Amino acid sequence: MVWRELDWLAVCIGVSVGAALAGCHGAPSLSPQQAEGKHLYQVRCAHCHEENDLALKKVPPDLHGVFERAKLPSGIPATDAAVRQNVLTGKGMMPSFADRFSEEQMEALIAYLHTGLR
Numbered sequence: 001m002v003w004r005e006l007d008w009l010a011v012c013i014g015v016s017v018g019a020a021l022a023g024c025h026g027a028p029s030l031s032p033q034q035a036e037g038k039h040l041y042q043v044r045c046a047h048c049h050e051e052n053d054l055a056l057k058k059v060p061p062d063l064h065g066v067f068e069r070a071k072l073p074s075g076i077p078a079t080d081a082a083v084r085q086n087v088l089t090g091k092g093m094m095p096s097f098a099d100r101f102s103e104e105q106m107e108a109l110i111a112y113l114h115t116g117l118r
Contacts (some may be wrong), residue, residue, distance in 0.1 A: 034115055065117070083110055083113060
């Protein structure tokens with residue numbers, strides 16, 4: 001009889017935890033455009049801006065919440081146009097990505113950056 005009570009307790013706890021988790025609100029899902037931007041960021045940006053797997057002596061700026069600040073790390077206003085310019089022409093040690101992003105990809109990357117990199 002003790003095992004049945006323990007089994008019932010485990011079921012009740014599982015249901016309670018499941019119900020609590022179902023009530024939690026996670027981050028809103030990404031739109032298809034933002035998801036494409038996330039993929040582009042992970043493939044073309046994160047290896048420098050997050051992992052620094054190129055062992056760069058000067059670590060590139062963290063881009064999390066880049067549009068939540070008034071200015072970019074360079075000091076210029078944090079606008080879509082400024083980010084686009086930096087990506088397409090390069091800045092400092094960052095190379096130009098002018099021929100590596102289509103217009104749609106650039107829009108997707110900027111849309112993803114607006115999410116704060118979630």
